[in-house]
Amino acid sequence: MAEYSFQEIERKWQQYWKDEKVYEVSNGSDKPKYYIMDMFPYPSGAGLHVGHPLGYIASDIVARFKRLNGYNVLHPMGFDSFGLPAEQYAIQTGQHPSITTDENIARYKEQLQALGFSYDWSRELRTSDPKFYKWTQWIFKLIYNSWYNTESDKAEHIDTLVAALATDGNADIKAACDEDTPTITADDWNGFSEKDKQLFLLKYRLTYQAETTVNWCPALGTVLSNDEVKDGFSERGGHPVVRKKMPQWSMRITAYSDRLLQGLEKIDWPEPIKEMQRNWIGKSYGAEIDFSVVNSSHKIRVFTTRIDTIFGVSFMVLAPESELVVELTTEEQKTEIEEYVVAAKNRSERERMSDAKNVTGVFTGRYAEHPFSGEKIPVYIADYVLAGYGTGAVMAVPSGDQRDFDFAKKFNLPIPLINDAQKLTKTEADPTKEGKIINSDFLDGLSPTEAMERGIEEVEKRGIGVRKVNYKLRDAIFGRQRYWGEPIPVYYEEGIPKLVPDEKLPLVLPEVDEYLPTEDGDPPLGRAKDWNYKGHPYELSTMPGWAGSSWYFFRYMDPDNESEFCSQEALKYWKDVDFYLGGSEHATGHLLYSRFWVKFLYDMGIIEVDEYAQKLVNQGMIQGRSNFVYRIDGENTYVSKGLKDQHKTTAIHVDVNIVKDDVLDVEAFKQSRADAKDAEFILEDGKYHCGWEVEKMSKSKYNVVNPDDLVQKYGADTLRMYEMFLGPIEQSKPWNTNGIEGVYKFLRKFWSLFHQGEAFQVSDEEPTKEELKVLHGTIKKVAEDVERLSLNTSVSTFMIAVNELSSLKCNKRAILEPMTIILSPFAPHIAEELWHLLGNEGTVVDAPYPEFQEKYLVEDSIEYPVSVNGKMRAKISFAADASKEEVEAGALANETIQKWLDGKDPKKVIVVPKKIVNIVV
DSSP, X not given: OOOOXXXXXXXXXXXXXXXXXXXXXXXXXXXXXXXXXXXXXXXXXXXXXXXXXXXHHHHHHHXXXXXXTTOEEEOOOEEOOOOHHHHHXXXXXXXXXXXXXXXXXXXXXXXXXXXXXXXXXXXXXXXXXXXXXXXXXXXXXXXXXEEEETTTTEEEEHHHHHHHHHHHOSTTOOEEOOTTOOOOOHHHHHHSOHHHXXXXXXXXXXXXXXXXXEEEETTTTEEEOGGGEETTEETXXXXXXXXXXXXXXXXXXXXXXXXXXXXXXXXXXXXXXXXXXXHHHOOEEEEEEEEEETTSSOEEEEEESOGGGGGGOOEEEEOTTOTHHHXXXXXXXXXXXXXXXXXXXXXXXXXXXXXXXXXXXEEEEEEEEOTTTOOEEEEEEOTTXXXXXXXXXXXXXXXXXXXXXXXXXXXXXXXXXXXXXXXXXXXXXXXXXXXXXXXXXXXXXXXXXXHHHHHHHHHHHHTSEEEEEEOSOOOEEOOBOOSXXXXXXXXXXXXXEEEOOGGGOSOOOOOOSOSSOOTTSOOGGXXXXXXXXXXXXXXXXXXXXXXXXXXXXXXXXXXXOSSSSSOHHHHHHHOSBSEEEEOGGGTTTHHHHHHHHHHXXXXXXXXXXXXXXXXXXXOOOEEEEEEEEEEETTSSEEXXXXXXXXXOEEEEEEXXXXXXXXXXXXXXXXXXXXXXXXXXXXXXXXXXXXXXXXXXXXXXXXXXXXHHHHHHHHOHHHHHHHXXXXXXXXXXXXXXXXXXHHHHHHHHHHHHTTEETTEEOOBOSOOOHHHHHHHHHHHHHHHHHHHTTOHHHHHHHHHHXXXXXXXXXXXXXXXXXXXXXXXXXXXXXXXXXXXXXXXXXXXXXXXXXXXXXXXXXXXXXXXXXXXXXXXXXXXXXXXXXXOHHHHHHHHHHOHHHHHHHTTOOOSEEEEETTTEEEEEO
């Protein structure tokens, strides 16, 4: 057989696809459009390991399959190239982050192209490219110049608000705005100075500056998102993080809370992602109630969704960040309170919530008055209460809430016994019915739902509270005190933010001498010389990483447009993403913020869709398969796994790349470790067998497998198919190089179908029924599998088909040519080579997907197992359309069956059509 020279074949066709621009796509076609997109990667210096391409391979198979089926397919790729890692490297080395980023991108592209992905590289994006972030800055300006009209339920240009203020003031304006926005008249507005007007508008703008509690990392000199903080330390570098208040740019995503919830109902996204977003938005219905502070003019306002539990309140809790803490703390408690507040600021919100059982707190020295009973109840501060949710204060019901219960037990506080119905919405007697409230005259006899409504009426009647819909979602902090990010297109005139004119965009990152904050504590941009707009200083913060990723999918549609963010023609043609694939870890970051920006752009009339991705699939993680060697304690001796229990040993990770089928390459191991150079090895059957364990793939565990090595050894087509073969795309699964040989052998076997000896040779003979059955079964199964993303079973189908065709000694063009097309999305290089060897012009990428014909799967005859008294005695073939009577008669007339009947008449004959015959004697 002619050798399957995969390295030569893959290089050849990758160059051909590039030279012929096979994957470049136009913004317009008579074909239906299909837009498939991967979440673009951050290009790290480590490059790709075998876990990274999993989603890219799956999306590439779908993209190629759709193209074969007559779609105009947009399948782009780009890079989320701003970020903290490049900046940290710049701080350490002094090298500009752009240099590191460009090098990393070049490495990523080389690896991606080696895997034969059908990306239209002419549309490549980089968020750090000024040609791209010019339009991120343009969108920022649009958001800044907008407000949210809750009456029309959409964003509008700020000019419509200004006009309303000048005519009628704001008493009747319904808007998303700061809670402390004062009511003003038209005369007030018209009497404001220009500076006062701009300060007032900041209370309405969809992006604004305000004092905000943030995660501040002194070592990194920047604000971090909750996702970037773990256990009070930065995920990057492990530096301490504190909570502090500072002026920050924020975006009023809270204005879109309801629409973000409603939109989830019309998109085909994984339910866990939707649920995470619902929980993050956290819509709840209830009431805000005021508790007066004894001997004080202050009131503590709390939000509750269970007003029916108010008679179980025995203490109050304030968030440590609450402004009331300073006001209410008595002199005797001041020192202890201040120390606790400092400690609480060193813990992230996530840590405080996840560690809720380990409650801590301090008494303020003050008491509040219960609004119904008039009882005095103590006021504490505790970090399990967050300033950002509700009012930053809670009425504690220890018999109805676990955290309140734990707190009451720890501080020996009363736990009033209230009716079970107030703790649970169901009764033990009848789980389908709600319990009844019996603790007060106005709640007597009501279910919790009824009590909630009645309770709200009562607090509003007494003037101690109001009905309230609350959300956990907070406005998104937008500024970052970093260098390597999109500059915010703002300058300051007399302290008032003003926008850089469109003609001055992009506002490009300036050069700085170092990438650290200044000695005065300003962000790194404070080091730039002469960086101002007509003498007015620019904003020194940069945008967060999610800015560019909130709209990049539209830029792919028209990446070279210099006059607009995307042409209307391109937007009308592509509209939205049909299929989006990426990691679930972005559920409440990128995937939520991008939905927010899209809804805003929709409100502005710029785009026609208010959800950008119709379908989302989250790929699972490929985990590492670690190997271990066992060193006898106190000796420089390693013992094979099967013998390790005879000694006291320590397990040591070993590089999986010098292990095959769990057998160690001893010489390679000796060379990899200086301390193993003269070591002794106790073997089994002449081999050193390693242990193994499934862990996260990481360098520290020596279980990272480089795809380059596998492509070099087995080829890109083998790696592509093997990654799919590992299991369903959505599930996590362990990597095991041991199985890749099987896929490699399959491709060689497929190659051999086209060859006789060293020669390429196919026959033009008519195919047999058996061969057509194999072909059309494969056409049908693979098409169904790709549509439902069951790509692992497609690989199995190919293997079965090739085995059957090999058994039939099939080398017929009528079978092998369509088989080549079907295989091409999975193994494009070998398919392209065979397509051309078959004498075809052009590329297999543009071939039509073979048409499935049901008739070839219809059986002419059915083989029935025939049993006598429950034991199978013969197999007899009948026409597929034979009646039960014909099958029964034929079975009884069969010579073998006659022998087992031994002249007796059967008592019963059971015929299960197309299945089995059972004769009872």
